[in-house]
Amino acid sequence: MTSASTNDIEFRSVTKRYGSVTAVSDINLTVPRGAFVALLGPSGCGKTTCLRMIGGFEQPSEGAVYIGGDPMNGVPAYRRPVNMVFQQYALFPHLDVEQNVAYGLKQMRPRIAPVEIARRTQEALELVRLGGYDKRRIHELSGGQQQRVALARAIVNKPKVLLLDEPLAALDKKLRTAMQIELQSLQRELGITFVLVTHDQEEALSMSDLVCVMSTGRIVQIGPPQEIYDRPASLFVADFVGKTNRIAATIEPDASAIRFANGVSLQKPSRANGTVGPALVALRPEAISIVRAGDATLQGIVTHRIFLGSSVEYSVEVDGLGDFLVTADRRSLDESALAEPGERIGLVFDPNAMHVFPA
Template sequence: MTSASTNDIEFRSVAKRYGSVTAVSDINLAVPKGAFVALLGPSGCGKTTCLRMIGGFEQPSEGTVHIGGQPMNGVPAYRRPVNMVFQQYALFPHLDVEQNVAYGLRQMRPRIPSAEITRRAREALDMVRLGGFGKRRIHEMSGGQQQRVALARAIVNKPKVLLLDEPLAALDKKLRTAMQIELQSLQRELGITFVLVTHDQEEALSMSDFVCVMSTGRIVQMGPPQEIYDRPASLFVADFVGKTNRIAATIEPGAGAVRLANGVGLAKPARANGTTGSVTVALRPEAISLVRNGSATLSGTVTHRIFLGSSVEYSVDVEGLGDFLVTADRRSLDERDLAEPGERIGLSFDPNALHVFPA
């Protein structure tokens, strides 16, 4: 673990229990200053509990949480250098936009002069590109604009850490993509550490500097998005982050090959790392090429086709192995046509694209 001086957030052997239920167990986590970190995992994995312990809404049952090198156990939420953007934004409908943003400043003691509060509130609105919207009522703002009001309210106090609890979940896909870019730009501009909780893999991979994958209350892998996707540490990570094909296989001790469940032998992938016996190999859909003519690693029958515009997803039934998901660029076969359900097709891939895990 890096030294406290380089981290804005540290969890040191943290556990949280609710009666007999353990929500998180033995969490050790270091978030560097100015980083954008995503806590990613399925419902019930403990990611929101971790976020709430950073924010001071929950206290650890064991271990310590540090912010800026200072232990935070027992420190209430309002005394922490942290602000939070909630999933439902929690804006005050009876206040206008500027009053919502300024609300936290007006609660501070000693009191801040009114002119300074107005200046800082308008500055925060400018940062989220809502300058000139200060006198509007909340119900007059779109969903994306309301989210930016919530962001302005969170950054107006200049917190050391900004917590984001699935803030994009209520937005449609196009607006969600636009807001992902907005959040990235804002984080880089402010230099504040952002911690995002999400169960959306695409959101975590596209926005963050580091992804922390959680399962059953523990961290199973943390690293840059590309590392998480390209070098998953476990079958769970390979399965949860993105899409993957799972194939039963065996590797005999000393053998230079992996044998799939249908008897097809492939060169032993470099990522096998000495694993032998019964294994599960994971293969990303985009690592597979469709082949109409020429040699192929496997062959099967197209059962389903989903047109996605720039790409096409196919389900291909391979005898002895089951269905394979294949994501193909529209030019990967012949730009004039697509594979049809019922068509026999070849599947080709580099054996080094396989990730090998104990069965």
């Protein structure tokens, strides 16, 4: 019997071992009903293992997994209210689009009437904007269209949870961006829980309403995308999610000021987290402005300029601190404002934009 849980997924002290290797260690996680959550982290962090335990392809070594309030330990994949979209889509090349989407419905017991299968199949194809493609062969479809067929096949059974295993990795950048929007719209329309596994920070931040950052088999931070980016809980999160500059520094004993390795001192930032003594500072590239005259916090030489269309990235060799990455929004610049490689410039930023962590 399904419980009245408000969480579609729960991990309770879950550990997964493969022999002597611990892939996931003591994970506690709750995913609210109808959420779009991204499991984000580098290769080997345990995110795919967590996804496979939700799907029933792996069982926990310790702890318990719940879906909709029901314990899932020992429940096989085909009996869980879950469907999965794989990275390579796993479509049947000998079946047309309609047959691929209807395949899961035809396997259900008790059997579903053919007219109901046809209705639900067409409904799923319309949801992913593939109405009229039902008789197309798989090899006649583009990569994005194949992705949509895989999505339609996954949602046609009306699962409680949809699992997405890096589903956009094979698409080019423009199509990947379009599919990110499509997935967001589809999730809102269906109202079911989506769990996305990705190592792409842009995907996680742009698509999900809850980001779970993982490292070495553990959750290191979980929260809304803006919180993860603006208030990283550790230097690892600051480094992994987006781009950041790392600066060696010291918080003075009275905690009133911060001193960089090149001797420059600034007021202590509000995000010092009680750190005193040796520290590492994380500073986002877009928090830094380039100036040519007047007082500047730091001085340096532009070594590279990378034109990115809507923005410009600079690599600046800062006196006594090494290379800095600086991002300038072109909407606030004209061509004459662009700094040239070899030019000496100043860098300014609000001290409160710095995140400080113990060294």
